[in-house]
Amino acid sequence: MSQTIEFPxxxxxxxxxxxxATWFVKSGEQVKAKQxxxxxxxxxxxxxxxxxxxxxxxxxVQEEASVRQGTPIxxxx
Amino acid sequence: MTTATLxxxxxxRRLTTAKAISEAIAQEMRANQDVFVMGEDVGAYGGIFxxxxxxxxxxxxxxxxxxxxxxxxxxxxxxxxxxxxMRPIVELMFxxxxxxxxxxxxxxxxxxxxxxxxxxxxxxxxxxxAGGGYSxxxxxxxxxxxxxxxxxxxxIVAPSNPYDAKGLMISAIRDDNPVLFMFHKGVMGxxxxxxxxxxxxPVPEDPYVVPIGxxxxxxxxxxxxxxSISLSVQHCLDVAEGLEGxxxxxxxxxxxxxxxxxxxxxxxVSKTGRLVxxxxxxxxxxxxxxxxxxxxxxxxxxxxxxxxxxxHPDVPIPYSRVLEYEALPTREKIQAAIHTxxxx
Amino acid sequence: MVTDQMxxxxxKQMVRxxxxxxxxxxxxxxxxxxxxxxxxxxxxxxxHLSAGQEPVAVGLCANLRDSDAITAPHRPHHLALAxxxxxxxxxxxxxxxxxxxxxxxxxxxxxxxxxQHFSCSGIIAEGLPVAVGQAMAFSRRKTENIAVGVAGEGxxxxxxxxxxxxxAAEWKLPVVFVIEDNDWAISVPKKVSTSVRDNSLRAxxxxxxxxxxxxxxVEKIYEATKHAVDQARAGGGPTLLEIHTVRLWGxxxxxxxxxxxxxxxxxxxxxxxxxYETRLTAANILNKTSVxxxxxxxxxxxxxxxxxxxxxxxxxxxxxxxxxxx
Numbered sequence: 001m002s003q004t005i006e007f008p009x010x011x012x013x014x015x016x017x018x019x020x021a022t023w024f025v026k027s028g029e030q031v032k033a034k035q036x037x038x039x040x041x042x043x044x045x046x047x048x049x050x051x052x053x054x055x056x057x058x059x060x061v062q063e064e065a066s067v068r069q070g071t072p073i074x075x076x077x
Numbered sequence: 078m079t080t081a082t083l084x085x086x087x088x089x090r091r092l093t094t095a096k097a098i099s100e101a102i103a104q105e106m107r108a109n110q111d112v113f114v115m116g117e118d119v120g121a122y123g124g125i126f127x128x129x130x131x132x133x134x135x136x137x138x139x140x141x142x143x144x145x146x147x148x149x150x151x152x153x154x155x156x157x158x159x160x161x162x163m164r165p166i167v168e169l170m171f172x173x174x175x176x177x178x179x180x181x182x183x184x185x186x187x188x189x190x191x192x193x194x195x196x197x198x199x200x201x202x203x204x205x206x207a208g209g210g211y212s213x214x215x216x217x218x219x220x221x222x223x224x225x226x227x228x229x230x231x232x233i234v235a236p237s238n239p240y241d242a243k244g245l246m247i248s249a250i251r252d253d254n255p256v257l258f259m260f261h262k263g264v265m266g267x268x269x270x271x272x273x274x275x276x277x278x279p280v281p282e283d284p285y286v287v288p289i290g291x292x293x294x295x296x297x298x299x300x301x302x303x304x305s306i307s308l309s310v311q312h313c314l315d316v317a318e319g320l321e322g323x324x325x326x327x328x329x330x331x332x333x334x335x336x337x338x339x340x341x342x343x344x345x346v347s348k349t350g351r352l353v354x355x356x357x358x359x360x361x362x363x364x365x366x367x368x369x370x371x372x373x374x375x376x377x378x379x380x381x382x383x384x385x386x387x388x389h390p391d392v393p394i395p396y397s398r399v400l401e402y403e404a405l406p407t408r409e410k411i412q413a414a415i416h417t418x419x420x421x
Numbered sequence: 422m423v424t425d426q427m428x429x430x431x432x433k434q435m436v437r438x439x440x441x442x443x444x445x446x447x448x449x450x451x452x453x454x455x456x457x458x459x460x461x462x463x464x465x466x467x468x469h470l471s472a473g474q475e476p477v478a479v480g481l482c483a484n485l486r487d488s489d490a491i492t493a494p495h496r497p498h499h500l501a502l503a504x505x506x507x508x509x510x511x512x513x514x515x516x517x518x519x520x521x522x523x524x525x526x527x528x529x530x531x532x533x534x535x536x537q538h539f540s541c542s543g544i545i546a547e548g549l550p551v552a553v554g555q556a557m558a559f560s561r562r563k564t565e566n567i568a569v570g571v572a573g574e575g576x577x578x579x580x581x582x583x584x585x586x587x588x589a590a591e592w593k594l595p596v597v598f599v600i601e602d603n604d605w606a607i608s609v610p611k612k613v614s615t616s617v618r619d620n621s622l623r624a625x626x627x628x629x630x631x632x633x634x635x636x637x638x639v640e641k642i643y644e645a646t647k648h649a650v651d652q653a654r655a656g657g658g659p660t661l662l663e664i665h666t667v668r669l670w671g672x673x674x675x676x677x678x679x680x681x682x683x684x685x686x687x688x689x690x691x692x693x694x695x696x697y698e699t700r701l702t703a704a705n706i707l708n709k710t711s712v713x714x715x716x717x718x719x720x721x722x723x724x725x726x727x728x729x730x731x732x733x734x735x736x737x738x739x740x741x742x743x744x745x746x747x
Contacts, residue, residue, distance in 0.1 A: 158558045188539075192526055193523050194527065196533055229745055
């Protein structure tokens with residue numbers, strides 16, 4: 001069972017770009033549900049992103065990359 | 078244990094320094110009702126530099142208190158609550174603001190225990206943001222730990238990484254003495270400031286202490302000793318790792334400024350004979366001079382070469398990036414100092 | 422309601438304090454001759470005595486419990502004694518002996534007695550935020566205790582005064598602010614330093630009640646402070662009281678007070694103790710015999726405290742390094 005994690009919607013402006021500020025995990029690591037895996041930011045508002053399920057995580061974007069809201073940022077298998 | 082050992086701990090979740098500090102405070106607040114936090118914007122905002130993130134949601138306004146802009150008032154209030162047995166954590170937003178409230182800090186918080194002949198305790202943490210490197214100018218970029226260290230009666234810690242930040246904050250809260258917890262904005266791992274990857278690291282979930290007054294060997298080596306504190310430790314580690322195979326660099330992370338771990342400094346310099354000090358605070362009349370005196374008080378012959386001090390020069394911190402980075406102790410300057418001390 | 426017994430007690434306490442100040446003054450000056458040297462003698466350093474201000478301390482402290490807190494300024498003796506600080510330990514501290522309250526570490530401006538929640542500081546106005554903090558602790562722990570922050574009229578122009586009042590008002594804390602207005606901040610009179618004639622008007626700036634008490638009358642002071650103390654204890658928040666009093670002697674011992682001119686003579690005529698003695702004698706609460714007896718007893722107690730201090734050992738030099746940290 002695989003689940004994709006998207007960049008959260010922090011701003012109502014859909015065209016707003018966010019930043020994936022910090023990855024707390026690396027590709028291939030085991031993560032647990034509710035574990036904080038990243039910190040993201042849009043327009044100076046920051047938010048922690050949690051893993052939705054247990055599993056092995058694969059990162060899809062680089063740290064400090066600009067990312068549109070809704071873009072997949074990681075996958076958990 | 079060195080912080081280098083910690084990096085290889087698989088399965089330990091990683092936090093930024095800011096989150097490690099907030100977690101330390103949260104855990105101590107859960108364990109002890111006498112702990113509370115006061116300061117500007119520490120509530121819903123979570124602290125200007127993220128030191129109290131998430132605390133307001135868990136503990137509410139009665140224990141995470143947003144104060145008016147009244148540093149003398151609320152730092153003094155922290156002292157009063159502490160002498161009556163509570164354990165306040167008070168935040169001074171920028172260390173540079175100490176000018177408006179220094180009397181409470183050095184004439185009261187630091188001296189009451191002594192002036193009372195040991196009869197009154199002040200178990201208080203005063204945390205403050207320090208440091209520059211992001212063009213915040215002369216009045217918002219200073220380190221100033223030496224200014225406080227010069228005056229007796231307060232302990233001063235400045236972590237360089239998330240693991241030490243959590244352990245030192247817990248130690249500070251549990252200490253019966255006033256402890257200044259100085260966090261460099263550049264080690265906080267903030268999303269809105271350029272950060273070194275070393276600002277995120279493994280942090281055990283359960284509470285633990287890092288002892289106040291004990292330095293750590295952040296990188297073992299035998300050719301040269303580099304003593305540093307706070308954000309500069311991260312730069313020193315970058316340089317030390319880059320020089321592996323060419324020069325064996327031992328990096329000492331002081332972790333505590335007062336009381337200074339003179340034994341650790343002496344032990345390393347006895348081994349290497351060569352010393353570089355990296356300190357973002359002003360060069361003269363401060364921490365770097367005190368470290369040199371630690372050696373020369375004991376035995377100047379321990380040194381095979383003159384000490385290299387990589388510090389902010391005795392000038393107010395300039396605003397413009399090119400000027401600020403001319404003054405800051407950068408990796409290039411650290412590496413150059415290592416080469417100089419090796420050649421001498 | 423002030424009873425005759427209370428009146429008699431007020432008088433006794435004021436005489437006790439005045440006697441103390443007179444004898445300390447005697448011993449302070451005794452060995453600083455022939456040329457006056459502030460650092461010489463059995464009591465070295467600065468000395469700020471409270472002659473004339475006894476009514477404030479006695480009237481206020483009659484309303485306080487041991488477990489209520491006071492932060493006092495650099496002129497603390499009257500407040501310490503009225504609060505219940507032990508006279509012998511306090512005197513030994515003033516003489517710098519090991520048996521002193523702080524083992525000789527604090528001296529006359531840094532008297533700490535945790536059993537009375539009494540402390541004082543040499544920095545103007547800086548005890549006021551601390552009193553606010555003590556009130557915070559009492560309030561958070563749901564005790565009935567209150568804190569009192571005492572300062573001089575000169576302190577009302579210091580930042581800490583304003584911040585302390587604002588915080589106490591905003592957080593509705595059980596603290597009473599008592600300003601001893603003796604007209605002089607060393608040599609600067611209030612009328613050239615302070616933007617309001619009456620500091621109790623400043624209470625309005627913080628939304629708290631304020632009152633000015635004229636006359637340096639111990640009974641009026643007792644009533645006014647009782648009202649404020651009771652209000653704080655009942656959860657009604659802080660009050661600012663400005664109490665007009667008189668500084669009979671110099672700001673510090675050695676102060677020639679040339680700046681006071683004729684005003685000094687007028688002030689001396691307002692010495693509150695002879696005035697109260699006259700009043701109580703007229704009311705048959707005192708007579709010549711009882712006055713003499715009261716003064717004799719006070720003299721004995723103070724001399725015994727001074728003798729205790731003088732015969733106590735000095736601290737050891739090695740004590741210097743103790744008590745920096747707990």
